[in-house]
Amino acid sequence: MDTSGAQEYDRLQELKTSDEKKAGVKGLVDSGLQKIPKIFVRPAEELAKDLNYKRAQIEAPVIDLGDLEKTHWHKQIVEEVRIASETWGFFQVGNHGISLNVLNVMLDAIQKFNEQDVEEKKKYYKQDNTRRVRFNSNFDLFTSRTSSWRDTLAISFSDPDQINSDDLPDLCRKSVIEYSKLVNNLGNILFGLLSEALGHEPEHLRNMDCSEGHRLSCHYYLACPESELTLGTAKNSDPGFLTILLQNQIDSLQIFFQNQWVDVQPIPGAFVINIGDLLQLVSNGKFTSNKHRVVANRLVPRISIACFFSGPIHMDKIFYGPIKELISEENPPEYREWGNLVMVLVNRSGAMVVLLAGGFVCGNGMGDGSGG
């Protein structure tokens, strides 16, 4: 009699009821498992459909921010940002002013956090979003149809009640605080360039509070014994305004561009920048929030640190719609506003985006709200 199905079911029950789930995907790998639990297996039809897409031999734009202060180069950089944001919704930036050493120290600290004694990590375990610092495997483990093969330490930095540094794990406290400040500055610079790329003063998007508050999702993607059956991060677009992503040198991030998957090759010292759903929305569809995913691999762990700029934490008091100055007779609103507490936006192709009080975006045309 084949009992493997029953055993797998028992194992999932065990994960659900015991605190084993607090050990995350790393706990599963350390237990020596060779077959991944069903909850991580992507539906066959999704995998088959995805495999049919070509792997493209093209690369997302790389923009050098080194000469930003020089007028001539500043204009050139704004133009490169505009083209990349309109076409790809993704680009990499180099010479951004944050040293390679700071980036490596941060990646190293996240690796150490994940590879430390599991009992220490468990102290930060929280399945829902009620804590500013939380460690879990997937925020929607057991509630979504399929889970991603990764563990995540998420840290929210938002006014008015700034994070207490004592709440951060010892192993990465110093690096996280320094990194968060520097990446926040870089976010402000990028919002300036993006405002200019939309034809506005550099302060425009910052004045709309787009850069207020950010969240770090520090992902640890483990080597997977059945990597062809799962994903590190499922296809999604980011719900907020902008994401600044740091990755180690393991290439697994892919962008869905012109009906093909394009690898985002890691460049030492560079950040990957991507436009989120809300920036697509306020730019009235001029900028593109593109889908992306992370494939799993059999050999080595991948680390990435996504910094999400999703606007003020108290989004129930703020409603975003297309920037008024971008609207004209030739450029009518791509999205329109209904209601008060819940804003429903419908673009011309009929795709619907719902912005709920609390700042969560979901829809059938843009993000699926799974960003991190």
Ligand SMILES: O=C(O)CCC(=O)C(=O)O
């Ligand atoms: O790890 C990455 O490269 C991307 C992560 C991501 O897409 C997300 O957190 O939403």
